[in-house]
Amino acid sequence: MTASFFIRRIAYGLLLMLGVVILNFLLIRLAPGDPAVVIAGEMGGIDAQMLAAIRADYGLDKPLPTQLWIYLSNVVQGNLGESFFFNQPVATLISARIGPTILLVLTAQVLSIVIGMFLGVIAARKPNGPLSGFVSVFATIGYAVPVFWTGIMLVILFASVFPIFPVEGMRSVRLRDAGPIAQFFDVAHHLVLPAFTLAIIYLAQYARLSRASMMDVLGSDYIRTARAKGATEQSVLFKHALRNAALPILTVAGLQFGNLISGALLVETVFNWPGMGRLAFDSILRRNYPTVLGVLFFAAAMVVAANILTDLSYRWADPRLRGRE
Amino acid sequence: MSALLEIEDLNVTFNTRYGAVTALDSVSLHVNAGETLGVVGESGCGKSITALSVMGLIPSPPGRIAGGSIRLNGEELTTASPARMRAIRGAEAAMIFQEPMTSLNPVFTVGAQIAEAIMLHQKVGADQAMRAAVALLDRVGIPSPDARARDYPHQLSGGMRQRVMIAMAVSCRPKMLIADEPTTALDVTVQAQIFDLLNEIQRDFGAAIVLITHDMGAIAEMADRVAVMYAGRVIEGATADDVLDHPQHPYARGLIDCIPNIAKGDAALREIPGVVPPLHLLGAGCAFAARCAHANNRCHTEKPKLAAHGHHPAACHAVQEGRI
Numbered sequence: 001m002t003a004s005f006f007i008r009r010i011a012y013g014l015l016l017m018l019g020v021v022i023l024n025f026l027l028i029r030l031a032p033g034d035p036a037v038v039i040a041g042e043m044g045g046i047d048a049q050m051l052a053a054i055r056a057d058y059g060l061d062k063p064l065p066t067q068l069w070i071y072l073s074n075v076v077q078g079n080l081g082e083s084f085f086f087n088q089p090v091a092t093l094i095s096a097r098i099g100p101t102i103l104l105v106l107t108a109q110v111l112s113i114v115i116g117m118f119l120g121v122i123a124a125r126k127p128n129g130p131l132s133g134f135v136s137v138f139a140t141i142g143y144a145v146p147v148f149w150t151g152i153m154l155v156i157l158f159a160s161v162f163p164i165f166p167v168e169g170m171r172s173v174r175l176r177d178a179g180p181i182a183q184f185f186d187v188a189h190h191l192v193l194p195a196f197t198l199a200i201i202y203l204a205q206y207a208r209l210s211r212a213s214m215m216d217v218l219g220s221d222y223i224r225t226a227r228a229k230g231a232t233e234q235s236v237l238f239k240h241a242l243r244n245a246a247l248p249i250l251t252v253a254g255l256q257f258g259n260l261i262s263g264a265l266l267v268e269t270v271f272n273w274p275g276m277g278r279l280a281f282d283s284i285l286r287r288n289y290p291t292v293l294g295v296l297f298f299a300a301a302m303v304v305a306a307n308i309l310t311d312l313s314y315r316w317a318d319p320r321l322r323g324r325e
Numbered sequence: 326m327s328a329l330l331e332i333e334d335l336n337v338t339f340n341t342r343y344g345a346v347t348a349l350d351s352v353s354l355h356v357n358a359g360e361t362l363g364v365v366g367e368s369g370c371g372k373s374i375t376a377l378s379v380m381g382l383i384p385s386p387p388g389r390i391a392g393g394s395i396r397l398n399g400e401e402l403t404t405a406s407p408a409r410m411r412a413i414r415g416a417e418a419a420m421i422f423q424e425p426m427t428s429l430n431p432v433f434t435v436g437a438q439i440a441e442a443i444m445l446h447q448k449v450g451a452d453q454a455m456r457a458a459v460a461l462l463d464r465v466g467i468p469s470p471d472a473r474a475r476d477y478p479h480q481l482s483g484g485m486r487q488r489v490m491i492a493m494a495v496s497c498r499p500k501m502l503i504a505d506e507p508t509t510a511l512d513v514t515v516q517a518q519i520f521d522l523l524n525e526i527q528r529d530f531g532a533a534i535v536l537i538t539h540d541m542g543a544i545a546e547m548a549d550r551v552a553v554m555y556a557g558r559v560i561e562g563a564t565a566d567d568v569l570d571h572p573q574h575p576y577a578r579g580l581i582d583c584i585p586n587i588a589k590g591d592a593a594l595r596e597i598p599g600v601v602p603p604l605h606l607l608g609a610g611c612a613f614a615a616r617c618a619h620a621n622n623r624c625h626t627e628k629p630k631l632a633a634h635g636h637h638p639a640a641c642h643a644v645q646e647g648r649i
Contacts, residue, residue, distance in 0.1 A: 225428045225430070230413070230416060320431060320479050
């Protein structure tokens with residue numbers, strides 16, 4: 001039953017990906033700017049004949065539906081095209097950069113969920129206590145402040161005032177020949193600031209959400225039942241209540257995954273993180289369509305995968321949803 | 326021999342936006358080992374608050390035990406430590422709630438929820454606790470208990486869930502079982518089954534039961550003794566037969582009159598006019614005075630005490646003065 005559900009969800013996901021690819025392709029052609037002109041500009045001046053040659057070279061002179069068909073059949077075969085600028089396959093460019101992006105996004109996601117829920121639970125225990133007030137204020141500020149500003153402030157703080165975390169890149173040059181354990185801690189050390197910068201908005205949101213959700217759950221009859229059988233306060237909070245209160249957070253966390261990826265692109269730019277963000281940013285400026293489309297393709301794939309995982313974890317967490325569509 | 330449960334002059338107050346209101350006003354009750362005490366009264370009269378006080382489950386804040394004492398087996402509960410109360414809850418005193426539909430945790434199997442209650446109070450492993458849970462499900466009349474133990478609450482009917490609640494409550498053989506309107510949410514045939522089950526459980530396990538209800542039929546079937554509550558006070562207390570056959574307090578008479586009697590050919594259902602006054606508006610006099618046909622000046626200015634008079638104790642000036 002769960003297997004057929006899983007297969008069906010993957011089929012829907014693939015269908016969704018197809019829609020995303022087509023929509024991206026069409027949207028990007030609607031945007032002003034001509035890639036042939038940009039390529040010509042890179043080559044340093046040009047005449048109309050060469051421009052036509054470039055168009056023919058890249059297939060830009062063919063009708064749009066034909067271009068779409070060629071692109072789609074290439075994508076299905078795993079070929080995302082060539083970057084005009086790097087003269088490399090887009091797939092190669094992205095595969096070199098997607099690892100750091102996934103690392104950053106997943107770390108931020110885990111940080112925001114774990115810390116956010118913990119703060120929310122603690123705050124819900126005493127809704128009028130000082131910690132609860134702190135969570136509300138922190139959540140409002142965290143939610144209101146744009147991620148690039150947080151990033152820049154953290155860079156200033158940890159570059160000049162307390163230089164304890166690296167503010168740039170993912171690895172230390174001098175550790176490039178060190179053993180895997182030293183490398184692991186080096187990456188983790190570099191990860192602290194970007195991951196927190198990215199996590200802070202979502203952390204704030206999850207703290208608020210879990211506070212509200214926990215307060216709701218703590219008033220329910222089954223919590224009273226748990227207390228009536230002599231369960232400890234810790235068990236009431238973290239076993240009986242949290243499992244129920246986590247359901248809305250799972251939903252929101254799944255929905256927010258897409259925003260987390262777009263946030264990651266900004267954070268990567270601020271912290272010079274070697275991920276897809278910088279590539280996307282530069283490619284957009286250069287009208288490098290195949291690369292932009294490739295980045296969007298992978299971002300969409302990550303969102304679709306995250307949504308499938310959310311669905312599965314939701315069914316794991318709430319037995320009432322099992323055996324239903 | 327002293328009683329199993331003794332509640333003496335219990336006062337419970339709640340902080341509300343109207344200020345502190347008295348939810349329980351000098352409530353005194355006792356329950357002997359193995360007997361069933363029925364506590365009756367309308368919604369909001371303090372029945373459930375009395376039960377929650379015994380369990381140490383008054384939501385605090387806003388609630389607070391402001392005075393009096395609750396002794397279980399001679400042990401004072403109002404001053405017991407939270408850890409001691411946790412040890413008592415579920416093991417020595419257990420409670421069955423009104424809403425079987427929402428009283429079980431939706432994300433754990435019913436077997437696991439019963440097994441948890443066992444493991445909280447007995448030094449047994451998870452496997453052994455689960456076997457005990459299955460045996461309990463069998464004991465409370467759930468068919469194929471092995472399979473049902475692996476079910477989640479939403480897969481069971483209301484009556485089944487209440488049986489699960491009863492299995493959980495008796496899992497550690499408590500001497501004191503508090504059933505707070507255990508059948509209100511169930512349909513009538515299931516109600517009768519649940520009462521039968523409670524009777525059996527009491528016989529087999531020797532537990533005393535406090536049955537909180539507003540159903541006089543349930544009292545007639547289950548209770549040895551009855552306490553009638555109104556607006557946070559006990560207004561009449563005696564054996565079930567005495568209260569049912571010779572109600573003293575005008576409110577108790579009203580409750581008994583409200584039992585539909587087909588033999589008498591009642592055309593319409595009777596009711597007591599008016600409603601229980603909001604607790605923050607209680608005056609100096611008898612809380613029932615505004616709804617009472619026998620009220621005089623004294624009733625509006627002076628609270629009657631629960632005193633033996635005539636047939637059995639009732640807190641009513643009119644009864645004590647011999648006016649009714």
